[in-house]
Amino acid sequence: MSTVLYNRVALIGLGLIAGSMSLAMRRAGVAGEITGFARSQATRNTAAEIHLVDRVCDSPIEAVKDADLIVLAVPVGAMGAVMAEIEHVLKPGAVVTDVGSVKKSVLEAVLPHTPEGVHFIGTHPMAGTEHSGPRSGFAELFDNRWCLIVPPEGADEAEVEKLERFWRALGSNVERMDPEHHDIVCAVVSHVPHLIAYTMVGVADDLRRVTDQEVIKFSAAGFRDFTRIAASDPTMWRDVFMTNKEASLEILGRFTEELFALQRAIRTGDGDHLHDYFTRTRAIRRGIIEAGQDTDAPDFGRAKKGT
Amino acid sequence: MSTVLYNRVALIGLGLIAGSMSLAMRRAGVAGEITGFARSQATRNTAAEIHLVDRVCDSPIEAVKDADLIVLAVPVGAMGAVMAEIEHVLKPGAVVTDVGSVKKSVLEAVLPHTPEGVHFIGTHPMAGTEHSGPRSGFAELFDNRWCLIVPPEGADEAEVEKLERFWRALGSNVERMDPEHHDIVCAVVSHVPHLIAYTMVGVADDLRRVTDQEVIKFSAAGFRDFTRIAASDPTMWRDVFMTNKEASLEILGRFTEELFALQRAIRTGDGDHLHDYFTRTRAIRRGIIEAGQDTDAPDFGRAKKGT
Numbered sequence: 289m290s291t292v293l294y295n296r297v298a299l300i301g302l303g304l305i306a307g308s309m310s311l312a313m314r315r316a317g318v319a320g321e322i323t324g325f326a327r328s329q330a331t332r333n334t335a336a337e338i339h340l341v342d343r344v345c346d347s348p349i350e351a352v353k354d355a356d357l358i359v360l361a362v363p364v365g366a367m368g369a370v371m372a373e374i375e376h377v378l379k380p381g382a383v384v385t386d387v388g389s390v391k392k393s394v395l396e397a398v399l400p401h402t403p404e405g406v407h408f409i410g411t412h413p414m415a416g417t418e419h420s421g422p423r424s425g426f427a428e429l430f431d432n433r434w435c436l437i438v439p440p441e442g443a444d445e446a447e448v449e450k451l452e453r454f455w456r457a458l459g460s461n462v463e464r465m466d467p468e469h470h471d472i473v474c475a476v477v478s479h480v481p482h483l484i485a486y487t488m489v490g491v492a493d494d495l496r497r498v499t500d501q502e503v504i505k506f507s508a509a510g511f512r513d514f515t516r517i518a519a520s521d522p523t524m525w526r527d528v529f530m531t532n533k534e535a536s537l538e539i540l541g542r543f544t545e546e547l548f549a550l551q552r553a554i555r556t557g558d559g560d561h562l563h564d565y566f567t568r569t570r571a572i573r574r575g576i577i578e579a580g581q582d583t584d585a586p587d588f589g590r591a592k593k594g595t
Numbered sequence: 596m597s598t599v600l601y602n603r604v605a606l607i608g609l610g611l612i613a614g615s616m617s618l619a620m621r622r623a624g625v626a627g628e629i630t631g632f633a634r635s636q637a638t639r640n641t642a643a644e645i646h647l648v649d650r651v652c653d654s655p656i657e658a659v660k661d662a663d664l665i666v667l668a669v670p671v672g673a674m675g676a677v678m679a680e681i682e683h684v685l686k687p688g689a690v691v692t693d694v695g696s697v698k699k700s701v702l703e704a705v706l707p708h709t710p711e712g713v714h715f716i717g718t719h720p721m722a723g724t725e726h727s728g729p730r731s732g733f734a735e736l737f738d739n740r741w742c743l744i745v746p747p748e749g750a751d752e753a754e755v756e757k758l759e760r761f762w763r764a765l766g767s768n769v770e771r772m773d774p775e776h777h778d779i780v781c782a783v784v785s786h787v788p789h790l791i792a793y794t795m796v797g798v799a800d801d802l803r804r805v806t807d808q809e810v811i812k813f814s815a816a817g818f819r820d821f822t823r824i825a826a827s828d829p830t831m832w833r834d835v836f837m838t839n840k841e842a843s844l845e846i847l848g849r850f851t852e853e854l855f856a857l858q859r860a861i862r863t864g865d866g867d868h869l870h871d872y873f874t875r876t877r878a879i880r881r882g883i884i885e886a887g888q889d890t891d892a893p894d895f896g897r898a899k900k901g902t
Contacts, residue, residue: 365866414813434813463812473809476799477818484791487854489876491846492783494853502780504882505770506721506741511784513820515879522873529861529869539798540858544851546801547794551847554836559672562836566829569796572822575811 293454294357294383295320300348300370301361302326302335303521304416305387307425309359310341312458315427325351326422327362334422348374357383357454360398364388365527368397380405383447387413389474389524391438391467393531399440407447410438412470413460414478420521431459438470475535479528480543483536485517486525600761601664601690602627607655607677608668609633609642610828611723612694614732616666617648619765622734632658633729634669641729655681664690664761667705671695672834675704687712690754694720696781696831698745698774700838706747714754717745719777720767721785727828738766745777782842786835787850790843792824793832 297319299306306324313319324341325348326332336344345351352358352374360367367386378384384406388394391410402408415433417424435455439448452462465473492503492511507515529536553561604626606613613631620626631648632655633639643651652658659665659681667674674693685691691713695701698717709715722740724731742762746755759769772780799810799818814822836843860868 436813473805473813476802476805477810477814480798481795481818481821483857484795484854486873486876487850487857488788488791489879490853490872491787491849493875493879494849495783495846498780498783503784504879506743506780507784511788513824514788515876517820518873518876518879520873522870522877525873526866526870530864530866533861533864536861537858539802540854540861542798542801543794544854546797547791547847547851550790550794551844554840554843554847557837557840559833559837563829563833565797566793566825566827566832568800569793569822569825570829572796572800572811572825574826 291318292320293318293450293457294355296355297322297357297359298352298355299324299341299359299361300326300351300374302331302340302344302422303361304420304424304429305413306359306361307335307340307422308415308427308429309361309387309425309458311425311427312430316457316459318454318457319357323351323355331422338423340422340425349377352382353377354379355382357385357451360384360386360388363524363527364390364394364531367394368401371398371401375401375403375406378403378406381407383407383409383451385409385411385451387411389478389528390532391436391465391470395438395440395467407444408440409443409448409451410440410467411451411455412436412438412474413455415460416520418516418519420524428459430455433460435460435462436470437462437464438467439464440467471532472535472538475532475539479532479536480539482517482520482525483529483540484543485514488514489518598625599627600625600757600764601662603662604629604664604666605659605662606631606648606666606668607658607681608666609638609647609651609729610668611727611731611736612720613666613668614642614647614729615722615734615736616668616694616720616732616765618732618734619737623764623766625761625764626664630658630662638729645730647729647732656684659689660684661686662689664692664758667691667693667695670828670831670834671697671701671838674701675708678705678708682708682710682713685710685713688714690714690716690758692716692718692758694718696785696835697839698743698772698777702745702747702774714751715747716750716755716758717747717774718758718762719743719745719781720762722767723827725823725826727831735766737762740767742767742769743777744769744771745774746771747774778839779842779845782839782846786839786843787846789824789827789832790836790847791850792821795821796825 302324310322313322322341323343323345324335325345332344360370362370386394394410398408413430413435415429437452455462609631617629620629629648630650630652631642632652639651667677669677693701701717705715720737720742722736744759762769
């Protein structure tokens with residue numbers, strides 16, 4: 289199934305997602321030439337050194353010239369500015385996509401800079417690790433993960449389907465969603481959980497009665513997973529909350545409401561309330577295992593991985 | 596280094612921790628005979644079927660008879676009742692320990708039932724998985740994990756040191772702590788993170804605008820790790836919060852304070868505040884990796900494990 293879908297693919301941004309896309313495109317044989325650009329000279333040097341893409345370019349204009357598919361893989365707050373920079377050199381019929389975690393604000397920022405005859409279709413590969421930078425990519429990152437496809441109103445159906453084929457070739461499962469629904473689903477399953485993890489790690493760091501040394505030394509299951517989450521890229525996450533404000537605040541409001549109910553149960557000694565609540569959450573976990581999003585192997589102790 | 600430290604060891608409770616202890620004791624050759632009791636007939640049957648211990652007993656009295664080391668591996672809310680049940684048959688010179696996640700309230704519950712000449716010394720192996728029950732144990736669970744040793748005032752130093760040798764033989768690193776300090780450290784690195792994970796999973800479950808199916812289907816990094824945490828044993832966790840009330844409420848108070856500051860930054864669009872906060876947490880993560888509590892391998896995508 290090694291069919292070239294896009295003769296030339298340009299990656300703007302060369303971090304974890306773009307790097308993994310390049311490696312996955314090569315594995316699948318779906319791209320002719322892959323060009324790449326990153327704002328930072330150090331990132332460009334590293335990308336060139338490890339041959340992350342076929343050709344590292346010194347400007348976004350150079351990278352997107354004659355490209356059939358352009359991938360904006362920069363923090364969501366920077367999408368509009370990048371699009372404004374390249375709009376005049378985009379080839380008629382070219383497809384531009386982004387890989388940001390927020391869709392409503394990205395479409396708002398990017399569509400005014402999308403020329404007639406160029407197709408903008410948003411995508412959100414729901415995959416990642418806590419690492420970032422050009423060395424962090426790997427070809428298997430998208431395998432069996434979801435990629436949400438978020439076309440704007442009136443998008444060209446043939447181009448949307450082609451882009452879905454592309455993501456499937458990279459290993460993903462695809463599903464279409466409208467921008468508003470996308471943003472609330474992601475606030476629940478990703479954005480607010482990240483904010484909470486960041487907060488908990490910050491609390492631990494502040495606490496005078498527990499030393500830093502102890503927090504690090506005795507970080508067992510629970511906190512250790514939180515620090516893993518909280519180690520993700522700060523700029524990317526700042527932009528997520530700046531641009532998905534409405535949905536994030538709604539879910540945060542619900543979260544604090546529920547947390548206060550549990551806090552009250554602790555204060556009043558209402559063990560039944562806690563037990564019922566804790567029992568209910570187990571079913572969701574089972575659903576996730578059955579849906580194939582995770583394995584059932586014990587992970588907390590990590591002993592079986594020989595650490 | 597196969598030295599028998601205790602001729603007969605009795606395990607009261609046959610879940611993840613007790614089962615793993617039995618397998619680790621056999622691996623280390625530190626126990627003569629290992630007896631075991633669990634409240635549930637089904638658990639006793641399973642334990643017998645898989646030879647989890649040398650002898651499954653039908654009562655706690657039978658299990659602890661002539662035992663040199665008795666391990667209370669039941670939810671922390673049940674420790675006092677178990678101790679009251681066995682106190683009259685404990686052998687003079689015997690050592691009783693527990694493996695609960697809370698220490699102040701366990702000592703308060705258990706010490707009044709500790710006969711003259713019997714030594715109670717609390718321990719807390721900081722290891723576990725999200726699984727529970729007699730089939731979930733494995734010998735490597737404690738390897739390179741911390742076991743906190745919490746002796747009551749006036750404990751026999753020789754017996755404390757012997758129990759530390761025992762836990763080292765099971766693979767753990769050991770550190771002594773007083774009960775109050777233990778409880779606040781654990782509230783930070785384990786108890787409150789668990790409560791938060793439970794809450795977030797509960798929020799997702801409640802949300803009408805996002806279907807259960809979507810929450811499960813699109814659970815990416817972040818939320819997936821939360822569900823893993825939230826799948827832990829409900830009774831054990833209810834008891835943790837019922838018995839470590841003071842420290843849990845203190846840490847929860849700090850957590851909501853910090854969360855509100857971040858929420859306000861989102862509402863007012865203060866990106867610098869978020870970026871600074873998110874940057875600070877990365878350092879803690881690095882500390883944990885350097886302390887050997889976790890690996891640096893990317894875990895979010897889990898692609899490399901071939902899921």
